[in-house]
Amino acid sequence: MGLLDSPTGAARSTTSRLRSGVALLGPAFVAAIAYVDPGNVATNVAAGASYGYLLVWVIVAANAMAFLVQYLSAKLGLVTGRSLPEALRERMPRSARLAYWAQAEVVAMATDLAEVLGGAIALRILFDVPLLLGGVITGVVSLGLLTLQNRYGQRPFERAVTGLLAVIALGFMAGLVVEPPSASGALGGLAPRFAGGESVLLAAGMLGATVMPHAVYVHSALARDRHGRRRGPFLQRLLDANKVDVGAAMLLAGAVNLALLLLAASALQGSETGESLEGAHAAVSANLGPAVGLLFAIGLLASGLSSTAVGCYAGAVVMDGLLRRRLPLFARRLITLLPALAVLALGLDPSRALVLSQVVLSFGIPFALVPLVVLTARRDVMGEYANGRAVTAAAAAVAVAVVALNAALVYLTATGS
DSSP: OOGGGSHHHHHHHHHHHHHHHHHTOOHHHHHHGGGGSHHHHHHHHHHHHHHTTTTHHHHHHHHHHHHHHHHHHHHHHHHHSOOHHHHHHTTSOHHHHHHHHHHHHHHHHHHHHHHHHHHHHHHHHHHOOOHHHHHHHHHHHHHHHHHHHHHHOHHHHHHHHHHHHHHHHHHHHTHHHHSOOOHHHHHHTTSOOOOSHHHHHHHHHHHHTTSOHHHHHHHHHHHHHHHOOOOTHHHHHHHHHHHHHHHHHHHHHHHHHHHHHHHHHHHOTTOOOTTOHHHHHHHHHHHHOHHHHHHHHHHHHHHHHHHHHHHHHHHHHHHHHHHOOOOOHHHHHHHHHHHHHHHHHTTOOHHHHHHHHHHHHHHHHHHHHHHHHHHHHOHHHHGGGSOOHHHHHHHHHHHHHHHHHHHHHHHHHHHTO
């Protein structure tokens, strides 16, 4: 009997396969940080506090959409060996590339605005640090995370970001132990419905804070950078592992977002959060105690620090992909950080700035989603791995739904409806 025929040999073989499979995971957990950033915290808590379990279905739908979008993004990177911006550069004239990069850069700044504000607010809650100084500290720490990636490679960066994702999950889910949600209420919230224009606005904000342009851009690069361009059986293995990677990461991110809404629905309903991060923390502390409030603030800090690092990474991916230009790390970090620091220095309302950042993000979503759906459906781009009709139809439906809801967000915000 050979070694692999023995029970011990079989167990070792299974363990080896399991370890090699786990080693393929990671890029999706970095991209998942975009789905639990401070913008999500504010909208999910406000939704639960204002409407109870009404919008549970939005979280579930958004997470299902996010799975498909992120899987396609990583699939593009794995099959073509190109990030989404690189694939677009090869098919666009120079003037179009410049215009596309300009809108993507504005979206990157809006993304960083929300994330730096979240980190600054968390530092003020935890240590009474002035907002401007908190913004600077958030920028410096995120620069440290990016330096880790720049000097030591992607895997240490993935581990650091995944560790922060675990802190986020603990910080935002701890309150459910103190105040468990209603099972019947949560199940009832799975039925799609609204309760007036304000609930539509919140739903659009929740979706807009979930499916984000920079997560689409960066995931294609993360998968490509981790694995390179492969061929044959190993490529199929990577694509199978990618489904597990994206599924696990989106499940965790979705659980965190759902926990925030359920926590607010069970313990904060009727509380005045003002759709602000500080209001959400104050309501959590008042209703669930200072210990849960402390964990919530720590989760918020981890969210701000990690998401702004990933957002800056995405900005570099877009510039390099579209323009073939790479800025020094410090300059790249400074470009997207300055607008956030300007908002803090001018003393503008952070909550209003968060809302406006989501509106700007809404304009960028079609530019990321539509090309992704089109490119992954083309056989001249993806070869035999091009999406089938069913996947293309589902992806197109997701793109239409996300763009429509974000258009509603822009309209309702502009009109004050």
